[in-house]
Amino acid sequence: MxxxxxxxxxxxxxxxxxxxxxxxxxxxxxxxxxxxxxxxxxxxxxxxxxxxxxxxxxxxxxxxxxxxxxxxxxxxxxxxxxxxxxxxxxxxxxxxxxxxxxxxxxxRLPSIEAEIVQDADRLDAIGAIGIARTFAFGGKKGQLMYDPSLPIRENMTKKEYRNGKSSSIHHFHEKLLRLQDMLNTCTAKKIASERHEYMVGFLEEFNKEWDVRL
Ligand code: ADP
Ligand code: NI
Missing domain, CATH: 1.10.472.50 (HD-domain/PDEase-like)
Structure with missing residues (x-):
């Protein structure tokens, strides 16, 4: 059934x-x-x-x-x-x-089931898949991959987050890099640490290539 x-x-x-x-x-x-x-x-x-x-x-x-x-x-x-x-x-x-x-x-999450599903959804927003999804979403939204003239704003309100001008690289600072500290379960925290490091490495490489540091 x-x-x-x-x-x-x-x-x-x-x-x-x-x-x-x-x-x-x-x-x-x-x-x-x-x-x-x-x-x-x-x-x-x-x-x-x-x-x-x-x-x-x-x-x-x-x-x-x-x-x-x-x-x-x-x-x-x-x-x-x-x-x-x-x-x-x-x-x-x-x-x-x-x-x-x-x-x-x-x-406040109402149940362990909510904590687990939230962790799973957040894990899929980070790491290699998270990077790919961010640029896919950003492209669809019509935002630039990166715009260094825009300020990085953490802790935005829901409205600012939805309507604000942003870039896909900004999204890492506004949300994705914070997710590993917002997880509920030990299992998810363990999975997140490798994915988090992968994103940090990606951003370093991105900045290096952006600045044409050879
Ligand atoms: P979820 O499926 O986790 O609820 P969201 O609806 O928040 O995810 O976003 C879907 C995907 O798009 C996620 O990978 C998220 O990081 C990415 N995303 C959301 N907002 C932006 C944004 N402003 N710029 C780039 N990527 C974004
Ligand atoms: Ni989802």
Missing amino acids: KQTMIELTEKYVYDQLNSDASGHDWFHIDRVRKLALHIAKEEREGNEFIIEMAALLHDIPDDKLNQEADGGWKKLDAWFDEIKLDIDSVDAIKQIIHTISFSAGQL
Whole structure:
């Protein structure tokens, strides 16, 4: 029963995000699901069904992917109705998705399942994949790869973050380099340290080539 729900949800999410080129494509979702299940196993904590469902559905209500403000949440409710998921699971999954986003960063996470899915989503934003996603997203948004004339601003508000002028290199300083200190589980922290170092090395090399230091 639960396995069937996961398979149906997988297909649903695949169809929804299939053509997204902003870094929220199906492969991102699949990596987050795998990372989340790996963390749960290592930590020996969390309900695997809730974790897997929340990981699969976590980007469906993202406002970047929906024209209407509540459009994604409506889609999510319609999907839960269709698969007839029990109300307790629906509430747990929706609460996870609502609280894990970076912009909702100040919210206290409601459960270990939320901590695990948030860690998995954050791990996929750093390292080599994180670098690739950042430039993919930046290109789609139409921002420059780097603009040294723009100030680097840490701790921006949600609104400033969404609307502010930025560059993809700025995004590393504004968000990605801070993620390793914002993780919840020991397992994720261990995975993050290699990925973090990789990004630091990348930025050093980028600056060197930018300045044409040979
Ligand atoms: P998530 O899937 O983790 O919720 P986001 O919606 O915040 O991620 O962003 C999707 C991807 O695009 C991430 O890899 C993120 O780092 C990157 N990204 C978000 N905002 C920017 C930006 N202003 N410039 C470049 N990359 C960005
Ligand atoms: Ni995500």
